[in-house]
Structure formats: structure tokens, C-alpha cells
Amino acid sequence: MNYDIKDIKLADKGKLRIEWSRQNMPVLELIYARFKKETPLKGLKIACCLHVTTETGALAAVLQVGGAETYICASNPLSTQDDVAASLVKHYKIPTFAIKGEDTKTYYRHIQAVLAVKPDITMDDGADLVSTIHHATPDVYPNIIGGTEETTTGVIRLRALAKEGKLRYPIIAVNDAMTKHFFDNRYGTGQSTIDGIIRATNKLIAGTNFVVCGYGWCGRGLAMRAQGMGANVIVTEIDPLKGLEAVMDGYRVMPIAEAAKIGDIFVTVTGDINVIRREHFNVMKNGAIICNSGHFNAEIEIPALEKMAKSKRTIRDYTVEYVLGSGRKIYLLGEGRLINLAAAEGHPAQVMDMSFANQALGVEYMVKNAAKLNKDVYKVPEDIDAKIAELKLKSMGIRIDTLTAEQKKYLSSWEAGT
Numbered sequence: 001m002n003y004d005i006k007d008i009k010l011a012d013k014g015k016l017r018i019e020w021s022r023q024n025m026p027v028l029e030l031i032y033a034r035f036k037k038e039t040p041l042k043g044l045k046i047a048c049c050l051h052v053t054t055e056t057g058a059l060a061a062v063l064q065v066g067g068a069e070t071y072i073c074a075s076n077p078l079s080t081q082d083d084v085a086a087s088l089v090k091h092y093k094i095p096t097f098a099i100k101g102e103d104t105k106t107y108y109r110h111i112q113a114v115l116a117v118k119p120d121i122t123m124d125d126g127a128d129l130v131s132t133i134h135h136a137t138p139d140v141y142p143n144i145i146g147g148t149e150e151t152t153t154g155v156i157r158l159r160a161l162a163k164e165g166k167l168r169y170p171i172i173a174v175n176d177a178m179t180k181h182f183f184d185n186r187y188g189t190g191q192s193t194i195d196g197i198i199r200a201t202n203k204l205i206a207g208t209n210f211v212v213c214g215y216g217w218c219g220r221g222l223a224m225r226a227q228g229m230g231a232n233v234i235v236t237e238i239d240p241l242k243g244l245e246a247v248m249d250g251y252r253v254m255p256i257a258e259a260a261k262i263g264d265i266f267v268t269v270t271g272d273i274n275v276i277r278r279e280h281f282n283v284m285k286n287g288a289i290i291c292n293s294g295h296f297n298a299e300i301e302i303p304a305l306e307k308m309a310k311s312k313r314t315i316r317d318y319t320v321e322y323v324l325g326s327g328r329k330i331y332l333l334g335e336g337r338l339i340n341l342a343a344a345e346g347h348p349a350q351v352m353d354m355s356f357a358n359q360a361l362g363v364e365y366m367v368k369n370a371a372k373l374n375k376d377v378y379k380v381p382e383d384i385d386a387k388i389a390e391l392k393l394k395s396m397g398i399r400i401d402t403l404t405a406e407q408k409k410y411l412s413s414w415e416a417g418t
Contacts, residue, residue, distance in 0.1 A: 219270075
């Protein structure tokens, strides 16, 4: 079996950690049991470009038991958990190409490695896999019947491709499922980002001016968790509706140019480029901490910070100190990459349970319906989304009401009035 990982000797540790995650992913385990009986993915090759974490290990097990030949590479150079990669190779016999800290050349070589098998399905987190297919491997795509995309940034890229008429096969936007973006982006990103910041710095969050750049679902979750830990939360936005929502949720809202002068900790979660730039570094406090929880490190203008610094050093794991000409120090966490994965373990398994349930069922849906779909980006069908929420509630021991016949009739009629 061809693979490229850091150290196969880490496999036994990774196996235990994957087992721990699976115990906390009851929805995915129900899908595992059904896929084992029905093997709906039999004979398919699936190329997965995902964060190689314990939860991804649980998803890989589901795809494998469903009958698929599964091939995995990392979707970010710093997000791989090397013991998990080793376990996938040793215990699950899944060709895996991922090493934490791999350089850009290795990263794309690993993507090419999973594409070399000429997959039937792609599973992406950030759309680097699909982007590579469209840029560099035209011989691969005729075999592909469809794919899935995990994250906001990837969906944005794929919709841009589709709008230009260049998307070569249909994609299910897993990120658009309510059980993904509402739960994963809000509760997962909120907790795991704070976790990453604390692991990297061991700083007290309470009492800090905590700047959240972007108030989408990720920003909402992060602001909520930071406020819960005692931070004075400041939100920066470009959307007037989201800015208004942040104000009504109790946060201070201002332009990044103003926030830069008073912030202690800055986190970007926008999906855009150069949100924090040279002019902002110029006015930041001595000791300001900056990090990113969006998919790409382009949200922080790191090249400008490099040019401005008269010196830099790694002062803690995942914490680089930049000394500017004025003597002020700015601390960049996790190379500006996803701080929740660079310095911590990403989202808890209970969160990824629903995200990866959407991935597994999205692939199954694509296999059954690809012939009827155009070369476009599609939402997860509402019935799948609702079923996942239902199963999650059931696993938590929570029941909800159902409509009576009278209530159903009332909601479908127009006659009743004041």
C-alpha cells in the first residue's frame, strides 16, 4: 500500500483516539451500521481531502465499511494528527498522505497522490482537491460522478466555478446543511478556537478586548464563547445586517482600523483576504495576539508582518513573536492557519458527528442521483438534514412534539382567520 505519513509507530495511539471519538459520534455510528449491511458505496473510489483528525478517522471507517476504496490527504498543512494518519494506514488499511507541518510542495504532492487513483467521488474541505483537478489534472475528472464540500470557503470557491460555467461535475455543499453550519460552525468553531488560543498562549481570556473579524456562524459562535469566558468582545463586519445583529447581541461593533488600536486578541473568521493588514499592525498594542480560524491563512497579511519585523522568534509552540521597528511585539499563532487545528484538536467529536453524517449521506445521495444532477453546487436535501437532527436528538435522550392531524390541516389551509 502506498502512503506518506510521519511515523507508523504512532498508530496504536491513534487507534485509541479514533475509538474515543467514535464513542462520541452516535449518529455516524448508526450510519456505519446501516452501511455495513447495505454497502451503498461498493466499488467506488473516494478521494478525501480533509483535516486528518480522529473524527475524520471515524468517517473514513464509515466510507470503508460502505464498500468504498478510500484515499485520504490533508486539507491543511498544519491540521494533521500524525497518530491518526498512522492508524488509518496500519489498522484501517487506508492509503493516507498527510504529515503535520508539511510544506506547500508536499501538500500538493499528497493531493496528486489521491487523485492518481482516478476517483469516482471527491470529498473536500476547502476545495483544494477540486481546484487541483480543474487546474492541473484534466485526465481525472471524466471519471468523477460527483463530490461533496465541507466548509464555507470551499463552497464559495465552488460556486464561483459554477457561476463561470467551469465546474466539471456536481457537488453537494455539506456546509449548507443546518446540522452542519449552524452546529459545527457556531458551537464547534466557538469552542475549538478558544481552545487553540489558550493552548498556544496560556493567556487569560477574561478582561481582554477580544476582536472577532466576521459575524457569520463561526463569528457568532466565537463571540458567544469569548464573552462567556469574560472577554470584552468587539466585532468587525462589512455586512450592515450582521453588524446590526452583533450590536443587538450585546457586542461592540466598529471598523477594524479602530479595533486594531484597542484589541488584545484578534481572530479572523471571514473567508476573505487581508482582513488584518499592515496599517493595522502599525497601530496595535504591544503584545497583541493575532490568529485565524478561517480556512486559509490569507485572512492575515503575513508577508507585510514579515517585512515590518526587525526580528522574530518562536517563543512557544505555535506562537511566533514579531518585533517591529518601534520595539512593539505582535504574536502570530499557528502560522495564521486554522488555530483550532494548528494548536488544538479541532471540533469536538459530538460536533463532527453531524458534519460527517452529512458527508456520508451526501456521498450516498450523490451516488444515487448524480445522473440527474447538473454541473452545479447543491444543498444537502432537507430530509437528510432533518433526519440527522432527529437522530442527534434521539442520541441525547431528547424528544420533541409532533403535529396533530388538526394542526397539519390548519397549516395547509387558508380559510381560518381572525
